[in-house]
Amino acid sequence: MFDPVEKLKEYIACRSVSADSAFKEDMLKTRDFVAxxxxxxxxxxxxxxxxxxPVVLAKREGDPEWPHVVIYGHYDVQPVDPIELWETQPFEAIVKGDRIYGRGAADNKGPQMAHVAAVGQLLEEHPDLPLRITFLIEGEEEIGSPSLLPLLVERKExxxxxxxxxxxxxxxxxxxxIAVTVGxxxxxxxxxxLTGPKSDLHSGLHGGAVYNPLQAISELCASLHTAENRVNIDGFYDDVTEVEQWERDELAALGFDEEQYKRTLKVDSLHPLDGYTAQEAIRYLPTLEFNGLWGGYQGEGSKTIVPSKASCKITCRLVGNQKPDVVGKLVAEAIKQRAPKGFQLKFRMGHAGVPYQVVPPDRPNTPSDQPELLAKAFRATEKAIEKSFGKRPLFLREGGSIPIIADVKRVTGLDSVMIGLFLPEDNLHAPNESMNLDVLKKGIQASKEILKEVAGV
Known part of the structure; x- marks a missing residue:
């Protein structure tokens, strides 16, 4: 069996940037490395x-009566920009202390390696392990997994x-x-x-007479929230579901130092919806966020114009039973209704994904028809993490989105056991990405214990 750290070094050296066509050959080399x-x-x-x-599928077949687990991961990584902020070469893995540095170390090559190494070690120790395993490793997660949903539909087998x-x-x-993500x-x-005048105008000759598109778009955007940070769109919260008490108890067990959080972010204050803590807002509430707002002159110095156009990018995070098409339509209609007269309005709808939630066994709201092996996997996960890391995991919702997880559930009916093996300090999507090697080591052991328990050995 290979050394997982040395193999991870080789994996990080694969320049698998899916978003940039300049890395096409590197993506193919990474595919071959994984295969x-x-x-x-x-x-x-x-x-x-x-x-x-391409997607890489790797299978361990066996008796149809054996349990069958699908292990998911992705071999693609984010671009490395800004390269000047890296303290090491992003595609030359370096171990410093208890960390391994390089692009993809934490997202997702390192955490993925925990399961790959666990399976390899387990099959060496138990060649007759009564467990079927399928690895599905894709190369498009960082660009929204456009090919994976069609694959799920076409290859349901x-x-x-x-x-x-x-x-x-x-x-x-x-x-x-360690957290086990359940939402x-x-x-x-x-x-x-928004487009106003046909071209940029001299602000001395036309300012004060023409409605400035930057002013218009700023006023429009400001109308989309109340002063209490509630999204100010009728129907936006209609399909948000109540949070169960056991979830609140898990979050309370995590603890949260708000002052430390502010120091980490270098902000003086936070702005959650009234009645919610920052952590509750991140995990339990939907959002409407402005990701970009621009128009007019952006260069050095001054250019005294009334710009012709102004633009805005928005993402909404969704929870409960909220549906992307419904929420997207509500937001678009609100913008259309509030756009001032005299402006041309152009829309582009982008990527979307539905919320996902799974309830672990033995909770008040656990579905009565929860599959036995899924319940067994969650119980095995709790036991294995406590054994390997010395502390029981917390079952928490996460604020981020992995749309393909909900697609897997919708198309195949399968739920996911999601074990968090990267940390806040790992710099995902940023310079100097790294992974804690102690977490990797313990993650391998935990994965082995989970798979053994599911297999019944």
Whole structure:
């Protein structure tokens, strides 16, 4: 069996930036690296070509009566910009102290390696392990997984006899406190543009007579929230569901130092919806966020104009039973109704994903028809993490979105056990990305224990 840290170094060296066509050949080399890694473990490998970047499927077949787990991960990574802020070369993995540095170390090559190494070690120790395993490693997660949903629909047999999905692409609060993610917010993205005069105008000749598009778009955007930070759109909160008491208890057990949080972010104050803490707002509430607002002159010095156009990018995070198409339409209609007369309005609707939530066993709201093996997997996860990390995990919703997890549930019926193996300090999507090697080591052990328990050995 390979050394997981050395193999992770090789994996990080693969320049697998899915968003940039300049890395097309590197993506193919990474595909081959992943395929060879699984072949070396004795798994059967299939490369599924897509319109963009291939999916690697690796299987351990067995008795149809054996449990079947699908392990998900992605081999693509974010671009490395701004390169000048890196203290190491992003695609040359460096171990410093208890950390390994490099692009993809935490998202998702390191956490993924915990499960790959666990399976490899487990099959060496238990060659007759009564467990079927399918690895699904995609190359488009960082660009929204456009090819994965069609694959799920076309190749339902991959999941038809599976019992649950296991993955680690979520956050834990600290190396000592691991979180099992039981909820992800959905998302809907849109962009709009207001056009006033046919071209930029001299502000001395026309300012005060012409409605400035930057003023108009700022006033429009400001109308979308109340002073209490509630989204000011009728119907926006209609499908938000109540939070169960056990979830509040789990979050309370996490603890939260608001002053430390502010120091970490370098902000003087926070702005959650009235009646909610910052942590509750992140995990339990929907949002409408302005991701970009621009127009007019952006260069050095001054250019005295009334700009012709102004634009805005918005994303809404969704919870409960909120649907992206419904919320997107509500936001778009509110913008259309509030746009001042005399402006042309142009919309672009972007990517979307529904919220996802799974209830662990033994909770008041656990579904009565929850599959036995899913319940067994959650109980095994709690036991394994406590054994490996020395503290029981917390079952928490997370504020981020992984739309494909909800798609897997919708198309295949499978729920996911999501173990957080990256940390706040790991710098995901930023310079100097890294992973805690102690978390990797303990994650391997925990994954082995989970799989053994599910297999019944």
């Amino acid at each position: 060879d890694m699984f072949s070396g473990m004795g798994l059967s490998v299939e490369i599924v070509n897509t319109n963009k970047h 991959i999941f038809s006899e599976a019992d649950f999905v296991l993955l680690s692409d979520t956050l834990s609060p600290s190396p000592e406190q 992800l917010r959905g998302i809907v993205e849109l962009e709009f543009e």
